[in-house]
Amino acid sequence: MTATEEPLSPLPSFPPGFLWGVSTSAHQIEGAADRRAPSIWDAFSAEPGRIRDGSTADTACDHVARHREDVALVRDLGVDAYRFSVSWPRVLTTGGLDFYDRLVDELCAQGVLPVPTLFHWDLPVEVQERGGWLERDTAARFADHAATVVARIGDRVTRWITLNEPAEHTLLGHALGEHAPGHKLLFDALPVAHHQLLGHGLAARALRAAGAREIGIANSHGPTWPASTEQADVEAADLYDIILNRLFSDPLILGRYPDGFGELMPGDDLAADLKVISEDTLDWYGINFYQPTKVGAPGTADVEFSGLTLPAELPFSVREIEGHPKTDFDWPVVPEALTELLTGFRDRYGDRLPPLVVTENGCAYEGVDDRERIAYLDGHLRALHRALEQGVDVRGYFVWSLLDNWEWAEGYTKRFGLVHVDYTTQVRTPKASYGWLRDALRAQRASRA
Numbered sequence: 343m344t345a346t347e348e349p350l351s352p353l354p355s356f357p358p359g360f361l362w363g364v365s366t367s368a369h370q371i372e373g374a375a376d377r378r379a380p381s382i383w384d385a386f387s388a389e390p391g392r393i394r395d396g397s398t399a400d401t402a403c404d405h406v407a408r409h410r411e412d413v414a415l416v417r418d419l420g421v422d423a424y425r426f427s428v429s430w431p432r433v434l435t436t437g438g439l440d441f442y443d444r445l446v447d448e449l450c451a452q453g454v455l456p457v458p459t460l461f462h463w464d465l466p467v468e469v470q471e472r473g474g475w476l477e478r479d480t481a482a483r484f485a486d487h488a489a490t491v492v493a494r495i496g497d498r499v500t501r502w503i504t505l506n507e508p509a510e511h512t513l514l515g516h517a518l519g520e521h522a523p524g525h526k527l528l529f530d531a532l533p534v535a536h537h538q539l540l541g542h543g544l545a546a547r548a549l550r551a552a553g554a555r556e557i558g559i560a561n562s563h564g565p566t567w568p569a570s571t572e573q574a575d576v577e578a579a580d581l582y583d584i585i586l587n588r589l590f591s592d593p594l595i596l597g598r599y600p601d602g603f604g605e606l607m608p609g610d611d612l613a614a615d616l617k618v619i620s621e622d623t624l625d626w627y628g629i630n631f632y633q634p635t636k637v638g639a640p641g642t643a644d645v646e647f648s649g650l651t652l653p654a655e656l657p658f659s660v661r662e663i664e665g666h667p668k669t670d671f672d673w674p675v676v677p678e679a680l681t682e683l684l685t686g687f688r689d690r691y692g693d694r695l696p697p698l699v700v701t702e703n704g705c706a707y708e709g710v711d712d713r714e715r716i717a718y719l720d721g722h723l724r725a726l727h728r729a730l731e732q733g734v735d736v737r738g739y740f741v742w743s744l745l746d747n748w749e750w751a752e753g754y755t756k757r758f759g760l761v762h763v764d765y766t767t768q769v770r771t772p773k774a775s776y777g778w779l780r781d782a783l784r785a786q787r788a789s790r791a
């Protein structure tokens with residue numbers, strides 16, 4: 343993206359009560375790996391060649407030790423809420439929940455709403471050894487995890503997220519083998535999707551039993567654009583859209599899988615499972631949005647795409663989106679696709695759709711004078727506002743991410759933070775985008791005063 347020196351015009355006014363936040367996840371920032379049980383990402387990063395820079399998240403941003411400093415950064419930014427995840431491997435360790443107790447206390451003391459996510463990809467190795475999400479039992483174990491966490495911090499936490507991006511965990515972790523646990527099962531990975539969704543339903547029940555009333559999920563979505571109007575491209579794009587989008591939203595919102603997919607799911611009583619997944623499990627629906635995808639008919643060779651290898655045997659191929667700037671991840675910057683996505687959800691689900699919250703949106707760029715990130719956030723917030731103007735009920739927006747952090751298979755090579763982290767000294771330096779967002783939020787408040 344071309345850096346612009348021109349000051350941007352003020353953002354339009356967002357509705358009173360609109361929830362502003364920043365997001366992180368446990369494995370990507372916490373460090374203190376010696377004070378928790380091992381996760382599948384520890385095992386995966388220990389395998390040669392899995393992580394681009396050969397790194398691990400053993401120290402990451404050392405957030406367990408520095409969480410007060412990080413909460414102060416959240417407070418000074420002026421957002422309402424902080425989305426973090428609770429590491430299941432830490433919860434399994436004696437004393438592990440003490441950290442989340444302290445973190446929630448600190449957030450409350452600083453006037454920041456805590457928004458925990460109960461699973462953000464870091465499955466305990468001991469659960470993986472019993473089959474992980476390929477096994478139905480993991481859904482029940484996840485509900486136990488939810489019950490344990492809500493029993494400890496539920497007196498101060500009102501807003502919950504069960505899962506983060508079950509689609510990526512299914513597809514990257516189990517279908518393509520690019521993420522932990524590294525399985526390459528292609529379509530045989532589908533049980534992982536169903537068991538996570540079932541886990542969402544069972545965890546929501548556990549949270550409800552403890553009195554929770556604001557339960558959501560953070561699902562990743564993006565518009566799928568057919569590469570052409572040729573039938574083969576349109577059909578391939580439709581299949582991609584089902585696998586990446588509707589497979590994870592239809593069961594939650596409509597209580598059914600897209601046509602042809604229910605038959606592929608495991609279990610003896612799909613109808614009963616779908617009730618668990620969909621009945622009273624969502625008070626709001628979280629959308630993580632980064633980019634649209636252009637998709638066409640399958641090709642004849644493997645395709646390298648944003649650090650992933652997409653095998654030729656897939657029934658679709660991902661194509662380059664041209665004519666838009668790219669982030670350091672090579673992801674196209676297309677803010678209008680967020681308006682398209684949000685209005686598309688409203689059009690597809692109508693009255694069945696719970697209020698939406700954008701639970702992640704952000705970009706990877708180097709440098710602390712990150713004008714590209716400012717332009718990215720500014721563009722996406724205006725795009726969100728256009729969806730509000732068109733009557734879509736969006737109640738909040740969370741930037742990914744507060745801090746630069748360990749970006750999974752990319753290690754420390756991609757920086758998504760509003761705050762730069764020097765991984766040698768652990769010094770935090772707010773970037774230009776941090777100052778821009780702080781000022782934009784001040785202007786929002788002033789416009790309502």
Ligand code: IFM
Pocket residue numbers: 367370507630702742749758
């Ligand atoms: O860093 C990830 C996050 O863990 C899940 N959503 C996408 C982000 C950027 O890749």
